[in-house]
Amino acid sequence: LAPGEAVDLDNCAREPIHIPGRIQPRGVLLALRTDDGLVNQCTENVADVLGVDLGTVLGAPLATAVGDEAARTLLTHVASVDDPRLRNPVEIDIAVHGSPRRFEAVLHHAPDSALDGRPAVLVVELEPFSGPTSLTYTSTFEPVRDALTELDRASSLQQLYDVAVRRVRELTGFDRVMLYRFDPDYNGEVVAEARRDDLNPFLGLHYPASDIPPQARALYEKNWIRLIADVGYRPADVVPTDDPVSGRPLDLTYGTLRSVSPIHVEYLQNMGVDASMSISLLRDGRLWGLIACHHYSGPHAPSYAARAAAEFLGSTLSARLVTQAEDDRASAARRSAGVLARLVAVTRDDDVPLTSALTGDPGLLDLVDADAAFVVAEGRVERQGDAPEEEVCRRLAHALAELDVEVLVTDRLARQEPELATLVPDAAGMLALVVPGGAVAVWLRREVVQSVDWGGDPRNKAIARREGDTVRLSPRKSFARWREIVRGTSEAWSDDEIDVATSLRSYLGEGLLLRGRRDIRAAA
Ligand code: BLA
Missing domain, CATH: 3.30.450.270 (PHY domain)
Incomplete structure (x- = not known):
């Protein structure tokens, strides 16, 4: 921020959230150069998670960090990661301080990094396995198939929304799952909700567009799911911050561990949320809404498989929403074309x-x-x-x-x-x-x-203060229901x-x- 520059919601929109230089420490990240296969950058928590020194890992082959067998498995898998949205996790065992530990590994090529036209940087993210069962027929395929059958039977938009939030809650175990729909100006409304019985409802509440700034929405159009498993986390830095070859920061647009905006973390803390997840709902490639999940009873980390299944439900729902809305529109258009023809004939x-x-x-x-x-x-x-x-x-x-x-x-x-x-x-x-x-x-x-119930007074936000050369913006403190009469x-x-x-x-x-x-x- 330049000295004397005004502090307002524009500053929010300029936070470069795709290159935070940090991750959420529920896993580790290693960035490999594809020409020599050596680790270019990694996160400072490799010692905590993998039991190996940062100094040993940087500049070394992947096997130094994860062992020969896991490295071979991962590198065989690289061919299948062309589209970062269609990637699959690989389960691998890594010996941490001598005892094997199971990880879910997710691979993708960093965007905007090219070497003779080929992707230059392979990002390997490893999350310790948290689920009780691994990727089985019963844990993943069955619930997804049942949910799809139910979505297929839904005959109205509202039914589609209700099925989606209930099923995503079943799959992921969050305390509250909401369907959050944007209006043309990106203000949002909670149009469906599945929640723990003792929680107060958010159904029908409105939130202003500035709660999710434009660069965040643009990122969510590319990467369809994000998890903040522990809102109280201490981020782990990417070391070195800039790619030693290109001199540029690592682009984490498609990272699953990307550290989230501190402003958003504060927002969630003010809301009393311990863990959050959101899945993008798109229409013609543009963000139409989100499935937003909250957990209030401590950190919550559904397995990658459960997240992927929920994301798949989200994209199926997106497709159904489009056809349902088109069907509704087409039948209304047919009806009014008929009335128009009859009216004109009489005139x-x-x-x-x-x-x-x-x-x-x-x-x-x-x-x-x-x-x-x-x-x-x-x-x-x-x-x-x-x-x-x-x-x-x-x-x-x-x-x-x-x-x-x-x-x-x-x-x-x-x-x-x-x-x-x-x-x-x-x-x-x-x-x-x-x-x-x-x-x-x-x-x-x-x-x-119209009475519009806002989840907190929408004007009371973005409290900004200068601290020396830096400016701290914060989201509003209160989310108490605030009714506006229009x-x-x-x-x-x-x-x-x-x-x-x-x-x-x-x-x-x-x-x-x-x-x-x-x-x-x-x-x-
Ligand atoms: C991100 N804001 C978000 C996200 C949601 C919301 C869902 C996506 C990240 C996630 O999955 O948690 C907003 N969350 C809501 C709303 C509800 C909810 C409306 O549960 C309603 C029930 N936010 C502000 C202000 C700024 C701001 C003033 O209020 C900027 C100064 C920023 N919100 C902000 C940013 C992100 C964000 C930067 C991106 C976080 C990231 O992905 O790094």
Whole structure:
């Protein structure tokens, strides 16, 4: 941070979390050069975990750290690590101080490190095996197959969410598993939850976008799972910090042991969380949500296999979410295309006034769901639903025509168009078409008072203080429920609703033109 630079949430977004130079010490990390196979960098805890000196390991072949047999097994496995997201763990035994210990090893090539076009650095992460059973049919395949069958049967989005959190909790044993869904601005909401009975629910709580800054979201689009097994850990440094050949820090984007941002650690501590895990949910490659897991009863480290199984469920869920949402959308689109065609057909009948054509069966309210609708055309007014009086409709139509818009869309009328709002004080949402040739069609939606429950006041955060040249940012301290009441808004108009209304406007424009031509011909 430069002297005098403002301290704000932007600083959060600039923390380079993919190159922390440290790991979580539940395992060790060794970075090997692929040209000579020698250890280039490793973490300072090799002595604790493997019982070998840091000085002996650096610059030596892998076998010096793990023994001949384990090294052979690992190096045979290298060929299968092309895509870091599809890697498999290898179980190996390493003699630590003379007695064999079982490890799960995960290998990947560090991104952005190339040597004659080949990957230059192989990252080997070793985690002492924690599970009671190893990768067996019953511990992994069966629960995943059962979960997939259940996901397949789910017939609504909510059911999909519920199955996913319950199954991930069963697989990984976390105290709380949530499905956290982002809105278009990346604020999030807990939309499903499976938890220990004695815990208070987080279901329905909202959290602001700044709780997960953009670089973290970008990283989670690449690496689909992360585990913080012990929030109170003391990080182990990568030694030396920079690659002695390239001079660059080791990129841990795909590392399973990557040390997490200290700000996030503080956040979890403020929340009372001892261990956390999150799995990315993607839609068209973009982060759509997270399966977020908490443990409150001490550190928690599910085996790599259980994590991989949970991650697999996450990616299956991602795919199902997309198809389910597309199915829902396609059937709604088919329905509204049918209504639009029928409406347009009636408007082409010269004997029916345009206003009647749009308010019959079907009418405007069948095309777009709203509390009221009305049309002003050819000197007439026709109304549907809970519409204002005729005179008010005329004045609204007049005011809209003056506005010089083709389609007006708002779900906060009083804030966006205060003058129009005075005419219809009960409405908060308006979708209006101003058609060339002199017609106006309007849908109105009532105010929906929304109460948004935030998991802590979203504005009370990022407490920053300078300590000499460094700045310490911290997340908010309180996560107590904080209710915000949002007034003056209606239910939002969806893109599909706006699209179909816009199409109607073009048809009406053409229709009015045709009617005008026929009138001229009839007069001549
Ligand atoms: C990361 N923040 C995260 C992650 C989650 C959240 C899920 C992913 C890491 C993980 O799996 O634990 C947020 N966790 C939540 C939310 C809930 C939850 C909303 O359980 C709701 C129930 N965070 C801040 C501020 C900053 C910040 C002010 O509040 C920055 C100044 C940063 N959050 C931050 C960073 C990461 C993060 C940097 C990335 C951590 C990493 O992967 O290194």
